[in-house]
Amino acid sequence: MVLGWAMGIILCCQISCGAAGSQSDVQRPAKATDDSAGSQSRVQRPAKAAEILKKAREAADQVADREEYDWTLNNVAASQSRLALAQAKAGRTEEAVATFKDAVSTARQIDSAEDRASALSEIASAQAKAGRFADALSTARQIESPLWRASALSKIASALEKAGRAEEAVAAFKDAISAARQIEDPSQRAPALSDMVVGSALREIASAQAEAGRFADALSTARQIESPLWRASALSEIASALAKAGRAEEAVAVFKDAVSAARQIEDPFQPQRAPALSEIAWAQAKAGRAEEAVATFNDAVSTARQIEDPFQRASALSSIASAQAKASRAEEAVATFKDAVSTARQIEDAWFRAIALKEIVLAQAKAGRFADALSTARQIEDALWRASALRAIASAQAKAGRVEEALALARDIRQSEGQAAYVVALVVIADGIIGPDEEEKEEE
Numbered sequence: 001m002v003l004g005w006a007m008g009i010i011l012c013c014q015i016s017c018g019a020a021g022s023q024s025d026v027q028r029p030a031k032a033t034d035d036s037a038g039s040q041s042r043v044q045r046p047a048k049a050a051e052i053l054k055k056a057r058e059a060a061d062q063v064a065d066r067e068e069y070d071w072t073l074n075n076v077a078a079s080q081s082r083l084a085l086a087q088a089k090a091g092r093t094e095e096a097v098a099t100f101k102d103a104v105s106t107a108r109q110i111d112s113a114e115d116r117a118s119a120l121s122e123i124a125s126a127q128a129k130a131g132r133f134a135d136a137l138s139t140a141r142q143i144e145s146p147l148w149r150a151s152a153l154s155k156i157a158s159a160l161e162k163a164g165r166a167e168e169a170v171a172a173f174k175d176a177i178s179a180a181r182q183i184e185d186p187s188q189r190a191p192a193l194s195d196m197v198v199g200s201a202l203r204e205i206a207s208a209q210a211e212a213g214r215f216a217d218a219l220s221t222a223r224q225i226e227s228p229l230w231r232a233s234a235l236s237e238i239a240s241a242l243a244k245a246g247r248a249e250e251a252v253a254v255f256k257d258a259v260s261a262a263r264q265i266e267d268p269f270q271p272q273r274a275p276a277l278s279e280i281a282w283a284q285a286k287a288g289r290a291e292e293a294v295a296t297f298n299d300a301v302s303t304a305r306q307i308e309d310p311f312q313r314a315s316a317l318s319s320i321a322s323a324q325a326k327a328s329r330a331e332e333a334v335a336t337f338k339d340a341v342s343t344a345r346q347i348e349d350a351w352f353r354a355i356a357l358k359e360i361v362l363a364q365a366k367a368g369r370f371a372d373a374l375s376t377a378r379q380i381e382d383a384l385w386r387a388s389a390l391r392a393i394a395s396a397q398a399k400a401g402r403v404e405e406a407l408a409l410a411r412d413i414r415q416s417e418g419q420a421a422y423v424v425a426l427v428v429i430a431d432g433i434i435g436p437d438e439e440e441k442e443e444e
Contacts, residue, residue, distance in 0.1 A: 046086045048403070049430040050099075053079055056426035057106070059419060068420035070112040075427040077106035077119040079434075081126035086434045088130035100127060104139065117145035124152040128159035133168070147201060150179035154205040161212035169212065176205050177221070199230030206234040210241035215250075229272055232261035236280045243287035252292075255284055259296060271312035274304035275319035285327035297324060301336065314344040314356040318363045325367035337364060341376060354385035361389040365396035387417035391425045398432025406432065 053076065060072040080103035088096035100123065107119035120143045127136035136156045143149040157172035180201035202225050209218035215238065222234040235258035243251035262276040281296035297320070304316035321336035340360050347353035357380045364373035370393060377389040390409050397406040406429045414422035 045433050045435060046083060046090055046092065046095075049079075049083050049086070049433040052426050052430040052433070053083060056423050056430065059423045059426065063420045063423065065420070066111065070110045070115045072420050072423040072427075073106050073110045074112075074115040074119045075424050077103045077110070078122040079427045079430050080106060081119075081123040082431060082434055085126040085130050088132075096130060100130075100132070100135065113144060117143050117148035121148040121152040125155040128156040131159075131163065133160060133163075133165075137172075146179045146182035150176045150183070150201045151204055153179060154201075154208045158208035158212050161214070173205065173209065173214075173217070176208075177202070180205065199225045199227035203230040203234040203237070207237040207241075210238040213241075213245065215242060215245075215247075219254075228261045228264040228266075229276060232258045232265070232276050232280065235261060236283045240283045240287055243289075251287060252289070255280065255287075255289065255292065258283075259299075271307050271309070271316055274300045274307070274316040275323075277303060278320040278323040282323040282327050285329075293327060297327075297329070297332070310343050310346040311349075311352045311356050314340050314347070315359055317343060318356075318360045322363035322366060325363075325369075333367060334369075337367075337369070337372065341379075345379075350381055354380045354382040358385045358389040358392070362392040365393045368396070368400065370397065370400075370402075383416060387413050387421050391421070391428055394425055395428035395432050398429040399435065400432075403429065403433060 056072075056079075057076050060069065060076055063069045063072055080099055084096045084099035084103060087093075087099055103123045103126075104120070107116055107123060110116040110119060120139055124136045124139040124143070127133075127139060133156065136152075136159075140149060140152040140156060143152060153172050153176035157169045157176060160166075160169035160172055180198060183198050183201060202221055206218045206221040206225075209215075209221060218234075218238045218241070222231055222238060225231040225234055235254050239251045239254035239258055242248075242254060258280050259277065262273055262280060265273040265276060277296055277300035281293045281300060284290075284296060285293035300320050300323075301317075304313060304320060307313040307316055317336055317340035321333045321340055324330075324333035324336060337360065340363075341357070344353060344356035344360060347356055357376055361373045361376045361380075364370075364376060373389075373393050373396070377386060377393065380386040380389055390413055394406040394409040394413075397403070397409070410422060410425035410429060413425045
């Protein structure tokens with residue numbers, strides 16, 4: 001739910017700090033989130049995904065640039081962990097154990113400490129979801145980055161709680177909070193980021209606590225978050241969990257607190273106020289609070305249209321349209337997508353115009369609007385961002401069961417973008433075929 005917010009935060013900080021970004025930033029799109037894998041069976045999906053991932057791992061060894069090689073291995077390792085989880089859930093235990101080992105082996109070959117930590121965190125989370133808690137904790141202990149270690153431990157704790165291992169879950173939650181408190185911001189350009197990074201980690205912990213039914217602990221963790229952006233996100237997650245647990249009155253109260261926190265978001269993150277409201281609206285809609293959701297969506301659109309900078313306004317509108325689509329408000333979503341594209345075309349700087357259009361493509365593809373997504377992608381002049389947009393479409397096509405179309409796009413990407421981008425395209429297609437686990441389905 002918060003991925004779009006995080007991307008907006010990063011871009012917002014780059015703008016406010018005068019950072020234009022590097023070419024490698026362009027080549028490193030966010031990992032695709034999972035969705036439906038179409039009509040393929042639970043048994044067929046892992047087998048097909050394994051075939052594509054094997055091809056991706058072999059293709060990765062043909063990448064010459066070390067930074068790009070690390071990027072591809074990061075993506076492959078994370079996808080291997082998701083495949084292992086799918087194998088475990090399909091009862092293919094021996095294959096799952098072997099694939100988890102392959103994932104850890106791939107991650108250990110990554111030179112970049114950040115990429116390695118990110119991959120190991122995903123592997124630990126998947127191991128915990130598969131019920132392999134000792135392996136998960138062992139993997140988590142290998143993570144040097146406190147940010148990624150906190151993320152892994154919070155997910156392990158949530159899985160332990162679900163498995164009825166309450167004492168171990170409490171201990172893991174405490175370790176996660178301790179790790180989160182060790183996070184230091186190395187950048188002096190934007191001091192506010194320190195609170196943002198810690199807030200992000202604490203939000204994840206609060207969400208896991210709420211999912212585990214530990215609502216008092218979750219609210220206590222949320223109250224420790226200084227950033228109103230992440231506090232709003234945490235409170236929205238807690239409210240959703242309360243609603244799911246049948247505690248409607250408490251959910252309504254916490255949703256109100258989330259909206260209140262979102263309205264407190266100020267510079268340099270003020271452009272994130274509208275997307276924050278739209279995600280709360282989506283959570284309200286999912287919780288069956290339709291009238292409240294409509295009001296919050298209207299508030300989000302009104303807030304977005306007041307943003308002067310066209311790049312930030314387009315980003316906000318795209319986030320809102322995505323949330324409207326998820327909430328089955330199709331007509332409103334189409335109108336907001338059109339508004340977002342129109343706004344993006346007003347951006348004078350070609351690089352930022354490409355970023356904005358790519359973000360819209362991602363949202364359109366996730367909403368299943370493939371023709372619109374391809375049309376928007378063709379408007380992107382920058383080849384790297386256009387390829388990134390096409391990867392997003394390929395991922396969504398695979399999730400919708402349109403695998404051959406996705407593979408055709410991957411081949412086009414190799415021709416225009418190169419081997420590393422092709423590897424990552426194969427990875428996102430494999431992820432789409434695997435589909436989400438039950439927890440990710442609920443988040444959708």
